Amino acid sequence: MEGQRKGSFNVMEGSEANGKRWCGSVVRTCDLVLRLLAFLLTLVAAVVIGADKQTAVVPIKLVESMPPLYVPVAAKWHYLSAFVYFVGANAMACTYATLSLLLSLGKRRKWMETVITVLDTLMVALLFSSNGAAIAVGLLGLQGNSHVHWNKVCNMFGKFCDQVAASLFISLLGSITFLLLLLLPQLFRLKQTT
């Protein structure tokens, strides 16, 4: 009787240990895939906006009674500080994603995992704040604001704005990837407790 009970305990413990090991390996694989994805997305986002430049011929009125002068005007990402912060944040996140991916490929010690989780959290804060800043300024460029007399500029620099929008979308995906890196172990823990 005693032996039977011990035997059934061992089978249950064994299957529980197997389940935990399986969960651990799934989390580890997802972690590596997400880091690779985060690296690619933040890299592409920084490159797409970094290479963004457009020159358009814009009518400028010097005197009200005279016809406007047509002057070539260039639009560059570094004219707006929100975009500079956006590029810097994506470049930092991209560098960090590379380093953390390389570290994750090797044997991960407990303190190293903790340091990586802390840095992942800081990257989420950095990326989301830079996305918020760039999207806010991008929307002003697209729609303008009549209350503060800020005219929209995207009607003159359509290609430039399209490229900014693409970069913002890609970076948002990169930020969500970093968010998933934080949420993944929590979601698996939730699955285990239910």
Next chain:
Amino acid sequence: MEGQRKGSFNVMEGSEANGKRWCGSVVRTCDLVLRLLAFLLTLVAAVVIGADKQTAVVPIKLVESMPPLYVPVAAKWHYLSAFVYFVGANAMACTYATLSLLLSLGKRRKWMETVITVLDTLMVALLFSSNGAAIAVGLLGLQGNSHVHWNKVCNMFGKFCDQVAASLFISLLGSITFLLLLLLPQLFRLKQTT
């Protein structure tokens, strides 16, 4: 000899268990204090910008050759979508901080802790993105941007801008508090492994 060894093991295990229990209670106390702080900071940030309003008499030129007309113009937070998002995000974070504080005061189950950590992470993303958006637009109001011909407005609405800056600073502290809520268990884990 055997009894002595067992005794010393028991003493070590006991002190380790005591240390873990002490660490756990410190983390729990810090968690409650941080949640209370997050509630207060996000509440004050939302109220300070929500109550922000200023009317200034601004010169407006209708015809170049005529003297300007002096017109009273109002500045309100909901004129800019970035500030609307900022107030919404702070209000949501404030409500969540209250609910999570009440839940944390009771007995915390494992699944509940996981859900709270997931929601804390989402709050960090939400608050940092809203801070980024509001700071970017606030800086444009303060400095303007000559490249896109967006004039600064803070020279005319000084009190309004000061109140926005105060709210942004308080909300930034609130966001850092939510960030600390995520980092706190990690930092204690790091202390335990070193």
